[in-house]
Amino acid sequence: MAQGRGSAGAYIAVVAMLCVVNFHVANSAVFTVGDGGGWTFSSGSWTSGKRFRAGDVLVFNYNSTVHNVVPVSGAGYKRCAAPSSANVLSSGNDRVTLSKGTNYFICSYAGHCQAGMKIAVTTA
Template sequence: MALGRGSVVVLLVCFFVLNSELVHAATYNVGGTVGWTFNTVGWSRGKRFRAGDTLVFNYRQGTHNVVAVTKEVYDKCSTPRRGSKVYRSGKDRVRLAKGQNYFMCNFPGHCGSGVKIAINAA
């Protein structure tokens, strides 16, 4: 089926609109040069995050982990629910969803010592 000139223009516009989100996606190293460690809780202050941005959690494997949690679990630093996504590689890459995103380390005492972040992605 042949496409008319108008159809080609519409397809190109759709292509650029759909891919513009990828062009604007950013990658953030959580905790900066120090990485995912104690007192990281304030690291996100002053930063603007968007859905599709990637957070990179760098830490020595076996010293921490990263668990995607609910606000309730985050606020209480409680044990995450069964089925929570747990990352353990030491070089974890997590793409942000639109809205609130909560992450913590669930090693004993780590969350309470600030190894947690809350990110609001527009």
């Protein structure tokens, strides 16, 4: 019997991999930071009572003319300081996929982080 370009084993492996990827994506949750109030000065306690997993997505909704979102290290979070090389998000509707461990975010506008516009999100 003539064989095609691919083997049945390779085909099954590709299908199985796609199923695993789809399963992971289907199990990811999407959270809006601050719920209906959005990313604001009172967002710091927003994580209380929520369970996050690596791969979940945070949506930051805010007024982009007066706020931003900056993923920072733990030290940057404590100091309310973003390095000059930081990836500053500023669309007003930013989506961030959580990594395993603790993910830190601040607003880097002067005084905003110090006034409470920061969150730490720990994934399971």
